[in-house]
Amino acid sequence: MPASRTEVAVTQESLTPDTAAAVLALAVLGEDADGIAPLSEQVLLRVRHASTRPTHLVARLRGAGAGTADGAGALVGYLVLQPGGGERAAELVAELVVHPAHRRHGIGRALLGAALDVVSANERRGTTLKIWAHGDRPEAAALAEHLGFVRDRILLQMRRPTSTPLPDVSVPDGVRIRTFRPGADDDAWVVLNARAFADHPEQAYVTVEDLRERQQESWFDPAGFFLAERVEDDRLVGFHWTKVHERPAPAGEVYVVGLHPDAQGTGLGLALTVTGLAHLAALGLPIVLLYADETNAGAVRMYERLGFRTHHTDVEYARRVVDRAG
Numbered sequence: 001m002p003a004s005r006t007e008v009a010v011t012q013e014s015l016t017p018d019t020a021a022a023v024l025a026l027a028v029l030g031e032d033a034d035g036i037a038p039l040s041e042q043v044l045l046r047v048r049h050a051s052t053r054p055t056h057l058v059a060r061l062r063g064a065g066a067g068t069a070d071g072a073g074a075l076v077g078y079l080v081l082q083p084g085g086g087e088r089a090a091e092l093v094a095e096l097v098v099h100p101a102h103r104r105h106g107i108g109r110a111l112l113g114a115a116l117d118v119v120s121a122n123e124r125r126g127t128t129l130k131i132w133a134h135g136d137r138p139e140a141a142a143l144a145e146h147l148g149f150v151r152d153r154i155l156l157q158m159r160r161p162t163s164t165p166l167p168d169v170s171v172p173d174g175v176r177i178r179t180f181r182p183g184a185d186d187d188a189w190v191v192l193n194a195r196a197f198a199d200h201p202e203q204a205y206v207t208v209e210d211l212r213e214r215q216q217e218s219w220f221d222p223a224g225f226f227l228a229e230r231v232e233d234d235r236l237v238g239f240h241w242t243k244v245h246e247r248p249a250p251a252g253e254v255y256v257v258g259l260h261p262d263a264q265g266t267g268l269g270l271a272l273t274v275t276g277l278a279h280l281a282a283l284g285l286p287i288v289l290l291y292a293d294e295t296n297a298g299a300v301r302m303y304e305r306l307g308f309r310t311h312h313t314d315v316e317y318a319r320r321v322v323d324r325a326g
C-alpha cells in the first residue's frame with residue numbers, strides 16, 4: 001500500500017460536454033498505459049452521446065481550484081453502471097478505469113464501493129453487480145477479488161491475418177447475400193437479431209435506436225454489413241456485420257454474425273463469415289479480430305478452422321449485492 005493516498009470525491013454526475021471529453025481522454029490514457037481499451041465500444045458510445053441511460057460515477061481530486069486539467073477537480077476515475085441481461089434480469093454491469101498516474105490510491109475501490117451503494121439503494125435485494133475487466137489484467141483481478149467478486153464469464157478476442165487464404169464456400173440453396181440498406185432494413189434486422197441472440201445477455205436487446213446510433217458512427221459502412229435473405233419471400237435469415245478499426249492499428253472485425261434458428265446448421269454461418277472476411281481482406285486490412293464467448297464451443301471451433309487464434313481474454317466478475325454490508 002502506498003504511504004500517501006490521493007484524496008478523491010466520488011459522485012454521480014450527468015455528463016456535460018467537458019466531463020464526457022475528460023472521460024474519453026481518460027479511456028485513451030488507460031489504453032495507452034495498459035495496451036487494452038478499458039471501456040467497451042458500447043460505453044464509449046453512451047459517453048460520446050452523453051446518454052442519461054447509464055449511471056455515471058466520477059472520481060475527482062479533492063481541494064480548491066476545481067476544474068483544472070491535473071489539479072483539484074480533475075477527473076481521475078470513471079465507472080459506468082448499466083442494466084445487463086435485459087429488462088427482467090436483476091443485474092447491473094460496470095466498467096471502470098482509474099488514471100494510470102493515480103493507481104493504488106484507493107480510487108478503484110472507492111468507485112466500486114459507490115457502485116455497490118447505488119445498487120443496494122436503488123435495486124431489489126439479490127441484484128448481481130458485474131464488472132467487465134478487459135484484458136484479464138492482474139490488477140483488475142486483485143481489485144475484483146479484494147471486493148468479493150468472482151470470475152463469471154470469459155470472452156475470447158480471436159485474431160486472424162488476412163494473408164491466410166479463405167476456403168471456397170457456397171451459399172445454401174434458396175438464400176442470397178446482399179448488403180444492408182440503412183432505413184429500409186432497420187426494423188427487420190432488429191427482429192432477426194433478437195431471434196438469433198435470444199439467449200445472449202447483451203446482443204438480444206439491441207433496439208432500433210441502438211442500431212441508428214451505430215449508423216451515425218464514422219466506422220459504419222453498409223458495404224461491410226451483409227444480410228442473407230430467402231429468395232422466395234425476401235425474409236432475412238442471417239447477417240454478418242463487419243467493422244473497420246483505425247486505432248490503435250488498422251484492423252477489421254467480425255462485429256456480429258447472427259442466424260435465424262431455422263437457418264442454423266445449413267452452412268450459412270460459414271458462408272456469411274467468409275463473405276465478410278473477403279470484404280475486409282479486399283480493404284487491405286492486415287488482420288481481422290472478433291470476440292467469442294469461451295462457452296460458445298461451436299462458434300469458437302468454426303473460427304479456429306478459419307485460422308483465428310485467441311489473442312487475449314476479457315473477464316466478467318460478479319457479486320450478488322444483498323445490502324451494503326453483505
Ligand SMILES: CC(C)(COP(=O)(O)OP(=O)(O)OC[C@H]1O[C@@H](n2cnc3c(N)ncnc32)[C@H](O)[C@@H]1OP(=O)(O)O)[C@@H](O)C(=O)NCCC(=O)NCCS
Pocket residue numbers: 001002030034038095096097098099102103104105106107108109110131132133134137138139140141142143144146
Ligand atoms: C483495476 C483498476 C481499476 C484499479 O484501480 P486502483 O485505483 O489502482 O485500485 P485501488 O487502489 O482502489 O486498489 C484496491 C485494492 O485492489 C487491489 N489492487 C489494485 N491494483 C493492484 C495491483 N496492481 N496489484 C495488486 N493488487 C492490486 C489491492 O488489494 C488494493 O488494495 P491495497 O492498495 O490496499 O492493497 C486500475 O488498475 C485500472 O483502471 N485498470 C484498467 C481498467 C480495468 O482493468 N478495469 C476493470 C477493473 S475490475
